[in-house]
Amino acid sequence: MTILVALVLLGLHSAAAVIHTLKKFFTASSQVPNFPEFVVVGMVNDVQIHHYDSNTMRKEPKQDWMNGITEDDPHYWERETQIFMGLQQEFKGNINILKKRFNQTGGVHIFQWMVCCEWDDETGEVDGFRQIGYDGEDVLSWDVKTNTWIAPKQQAVITKNSWNNDKERLAYYKNVLTQECPDWLKKFMKYGRSSLMRTELPSASLLQKTPSSPVSCFATGFYPDRVMMFWRKDGEELHENVELGEILPNHDGSFQMSVDLDLSSVTPEDWRRYECVFHLSGVKDDIITKLDKTAIQTNRDKSYGDFPLGAVIGPVVVLLLLVVSIAGYFIWKKNNNASDTS
Template identity: 60%
Template sequence: MEIQDGAGRREMLLQITKGVITMHSLKMFYTASYEVTNFPEFVIVGMVDDFQIDYYDSNTKRVEPRQDWMNKVTDDDADFWEWLTERAVVAQHVFKVNLDNLKRRFNQTGGVHIVQVMYGCEWDDETGDVNGYDQYGYDGEDFIVLDTKTMTWVAAQQQAVFIKQEWNKDKAELEDLKNYYTNECPDWLKKYVNYGRSSLMRTNLPTVSLLQKTPSSRVTCHATGFYPNRATMFWRKDGEELHKDVDKGEILPNHDGSFQISADLQLPSDDWGKYDCVFQLSGVKEDIVTKLDKREIKTNYGKTSMRSDEREDLTVTVLFEGLGVQGCSNRTEVSDESSIKVSKSQKTLHLLAISGCGPFRDCTNLGGVHLDVVL
């Protein structure tokens, strides 16, 4: 069944929508940077189902919640945010050392350099399946990745081979990582999803518009304001999906937690009536279909002009995803030129830096995010 875009579409869809959001995710992004102007040297960003839940940077030196419902975590631990801030400050120092180590390993001195890490887990609340991920990047390139199926590290660059070999030797640490990604991380994800259920489990339908700069330019089908971000958009001709002369954009975040997507079509001057744009949202049975009609195109030429609020919708909010190198210790050891020295105490304490277990806390009482090893 298809619902044609137009008056009453949203009301009709709200009545027939069946929200089925089963896959949830917890993602942590760390970024350590060198000589990047107007940007903090160290940033931490936490995300649940693509909602930013917390934030830390080297300027504010404080972890702060980014969703009101994240304050519920203090029901279990009143000083959670203070404790997390202490761990983040320690991690900030270690990340600086890690960045220095990588610059030396790549024989670099000055210039802009960035270390990134993304790690976290996914949980399907219908099947119970969980999956983890842990990956490092340096200066925009993959560096080393944890294969969570085999629990082995895989080097993406020659400079990471030695690190891979050392990390793969530590079976105890790999076992800790396995427990984190199969148990601890999903447990915290479930707790966070429960905190923010009213926001995370909602379904928002988009506003769909047809846009064109000039009569000879591509026609853009643009949908904005939808949630969740599991959606797709494509062009059809005579009911068949088109691949030629179509440029599909990525799903991008809006400032309010919703998402936007677009698809461009380069079409002949005739046969406009044969084309339509289709938007599909996870959990919604019916497609939103927008017929290609010259009268409906919003443009900055001719009589129709794009309103300022519509132009705002097209402004993409780019999240600089803070990733980073993981590791912290009471005493950080800087490796020599030929190797990266990793001690068990560093890795273990690094697990404690932002996660909830260790000598300072009981794993069963507090947790959240995980860090594994220092470079």
Template identity: 60%
Template sequence: MKFFMILFLLGIPTVAPVMYSLKYFYTSSSGIPNFPEFVVVVLVNEVQIIHYDSNTKRAVPKQEWMNKITEDDPRFWEEETNMLNSNELTSKVNIAIVKQRFKRTEGPHIVQRMSGCEWDDKTYKINGFEQYGYDGEDFLVLNMTTETWIAPRQEAVITTNNLNNNKAQLAYFKFYYTKECTDWLKKFLYYGKCLPACSPDLPSVSLLQKTPSSPLTCHATGFYPDRAQMFWKKDEEELHEDVVRGEILPNHDGSFQMSVDLGVSWLRDDWNRYSCVFQLAGVQEDVITPLDKRVILTNWRRRGASMTVRDIHLHFSYFFPTFIKKH
């Protein structure tokens, strides 16, 4: 399994609980020109809130609302910077040790660390995680249930033996990831108004088609959280053949977007028998968009009512994404 691979899971029940997360990503590198040797990114619900690197040596906010935290804790940014300064020094020792374990002292190398916690405000379930990777593969994983370190690679066995003998550190990890980490997560959620909301947000859904022979796209944007699925159905039967689901992608405001394509081979009979279905974790009712030729946005014509300003922006961002991104 590749380290930190993101899996987009389909088939999630609509009543699934919503988990909130606080994640720290540490990247230590050596031998990579024009790239900081140490970078830290902190995310809440997949929204970046803090950045630090070895060039600036300062922890800085990545969201305007993060400045509010100093109203209650005036020394927050100073203490955060001091902590990450210390982590930077430790990272240099760690990457040197790992390179020796693998007997690879030359060339570029990267050590990654991911730590944090997830919290469900309805069931109060808490998950903590701490793991390391080296050059893109798992190296160390902390099992929070058994309170033991696991070595996915033979080169990590010596390290796990040393860490598992440090009972005081293991006890601290358990306390931190089940109590202190979630306390910080709740604080960040409060300042960020739950990024963007404590309750799920439903999307706006549009039907798009580039040409009469192109697949018909059902596009949903602005939803939150990112545990969702979309599919096409005919009457009450879900379609699988000639259907392509896109990945869930982030928007700049912390919400998400996704799409699902329907091949034109299906569009030979009554279009009113088709509909696009969007399902969001934590929401009981589906968002159903009937297939109506009058509301399809195309790049050769627009049937029915004239376009709104929002329609025009969506139209051009779909057909000319590179232009919109650059301009």
């Protein structure tokens, strides 16, 4: 389901610095080989904090600092495990219901439920939503502002109408996403503050494959992954001839990204008017990289044009001619001897 694979949060510099998220992904599957029938993953600010699956039958922490929760609640992990074990049976039942709705009998099927709440630690504002998907497509979504369910698929209209008419259920959903979920998010932020609230600035550089290729502004080693990166000219952000790359993880838990600028129509005299801007969430000052031809790195050998190729090519050609001549002599000698003995 697309919305579960990638969630892009856009906003102003000031807004992006204070939004925190708690997401839970519930996945039930049918006839998927080598994969648990039920999996739950919890994430704070896109960092996985806990995991449960039907093979281990345990909810377990994925960050060391999550163990701190037992100091306030010694039975937290056992209680949550029992809850997820109950949900496991419920989700298996949901797959069977959807199979009937879609006139399906067997085969591989996946049912997903995502719950997300957001908290602005500066304004205190909270927001949230729920999304339900089946076999890679959205079937139901719930909006905290309207407190209603929407059914993109006709097969889910029956459920939508039933749930929207259940005022008690709607009130429960709203309370969870506006009260309970933000409260848990704040607790998790307290336990993992030193890790979740850390900021690591990147190293930035200019890269170019060939003289005619776009110039890439490359940043790596930053954390968190809530960043903005763009080219600007004379202080104004550029949108044309610019290609923004994806944010990718590094092996050490940090991130990298790049933004390319096509300079094919820019005169060398105008290069000084361009600069790359990197903004990291929670950091006041941006990293500015001026477009400077002398600072561009490339995988081409910069000394290639000045290297005395003639000094190498000449002897190489002579050597090749010598090898060919020697080989030709032995071939002629062999043929000549063969004709003498025939």
